Amino acid sequence: MNNQLTIAIPKGRILTESIELFAKIGIHLESMLEDSRKLIFEYPEQNLRALIVRATDVPTYVEYGCADLGIVGKDTLLEQDKDLYEPLDLKFGYCRMMVAEPVNLAKSDDPGRWSHIRVATKYPHVAEKYFASKGVQAEIIKLYGSIELGPLVGLSERIVDLVSTGETLRQNGLVEVETIAEITTRLVVNRASLKTKHQRIRGIIDGLEKIIS
Numbered sequence: 463m464n465n466q467l468t469i470a471i472p473k474g475r476i477l478t479e480s481i482e483l484f485a486k487i488g489i490h491l492e493s494m495l496e497d498s499r500k501l502i503f504e505y506p507e508q509n510l511r512a513l514i515v516r517a518t519d520v521p522t523y524v525e526y527g528c529a530d531l532g533i534v535g536k537d538t539l540l541e542q543d544k545d546l547y548e549p550l551d552l553k554f555g556y557c558r559m560m561v562a563e564p565v566n567l568a569k570s571d572d573p574g575r576w577s578h579i580r581v582a583t584k585y586p587h588v589a590e591k592y593f594a595s596k597g598v599q600a601e602i603i604k605l606y607g608s609i610e611l612g613p614l615v616g617l618s619e620r621i622v623d624l625v626s627t628g629e630t631l632r633q634n635g636l637v638e639v640e641t642i643a644e645i646t647t648r649l650v651v652n653r654a655s656l657k658t659k660h661q662r663i664r665g666i667i668d669g670l671e672k673i674i675s
């Protein structure tokens with residue numbers, strides 16, 4: 463039984479695709495999609511269990527070894543910079559991390575001339591690093607959601623946020639001005655588990671790699 467695997471799966475928008483992907487390599491976690499308040503799903507016949515966690519908490523469970531494997535967005539990995547093995551780009555959950563600002567400001571704005579700016583974001587570390595690399599002094603204001611509201615109420619001139627369809631920006635009179643990173647979902651692995659459960663984890667990585675390539 464000590465070869466049992468624990469997988470951390472994020473609730474939210476990448477839940478269903480994660481479960482569909484695992485099903486393709488014979489790991490069946492479909493009962494996680496049933497309406498339930500359960501947080502641990504046991505699959506003794508598959509010698510594994512799955513935890514349902516907040517997307518932003520996946521790296522923590524994997525880093526501490528509470529989960530051997532996790533599924534998580536690259537945005538979260540960039541922000542948290544945890545010591546995890548990241549063997550695979552799962553090629554779904556595609557979006558972009560962008561700097562955006564109001565249409566009117568963009569008309570006369572030149573990102574090459576930014577010196578002191580104020581930015582609202584859910585990704586303060588990524589934003590800080592990005593602006594520092596451009597030599598721009600940025601005051602970063604951390605928000606937890608509805609980031610697009612920031613410039614509309616004068617909290618900040620600009621935001622750093624994820625853009626997928628662009629609909630949220632459009633409906634709020636904002637436009638993209640710079641791309642920070644292309645984002646997809648990743649498989650992450652606890653470094654100790656990679657050694658102690660090597661064969662099983664390698665089998666999963668290889669299986670997933672074949673499916674997505």
Ligand SMILES: Nc1ncnc2c1ncn2[C@@H]1O[C@H](COP(=O)(O)OP(=O)(O)OP(=O)(O)O)[C@@H](O)[C@H]1O
Nearest residue numbers: 473474475476516517518535536537555557624626
């Ligand atoms: N349009 C999008 N907006 C946000 N995330 C997206 C989008 N498209 C794909 N993603 C990916 O989905 C992941 C999970 O997003 P989701 O909205 O479910 O959780 P979250 O609200 O960011 O996390 P938490 O609830 O832990 O704060 C993101 O980290 C990102 O990698």
Ligand SMILES: O=P(O)(O)OC[C@H]1O[C@H](OP(=O)(O)OP(=O)(O)O)[C@H](O)[C@@H]1O
Nearest residue numbers: 607608609623624625626627628629630
């Ligand atoms: O380009 P779009 O397809 O419109 O998607 C982008 C929006 O989706 C995310 O927000 P989410 O729905 O996760 O809500 P949040 O504001 O609570 O983060 C993201 O933060 C943007 O606001």
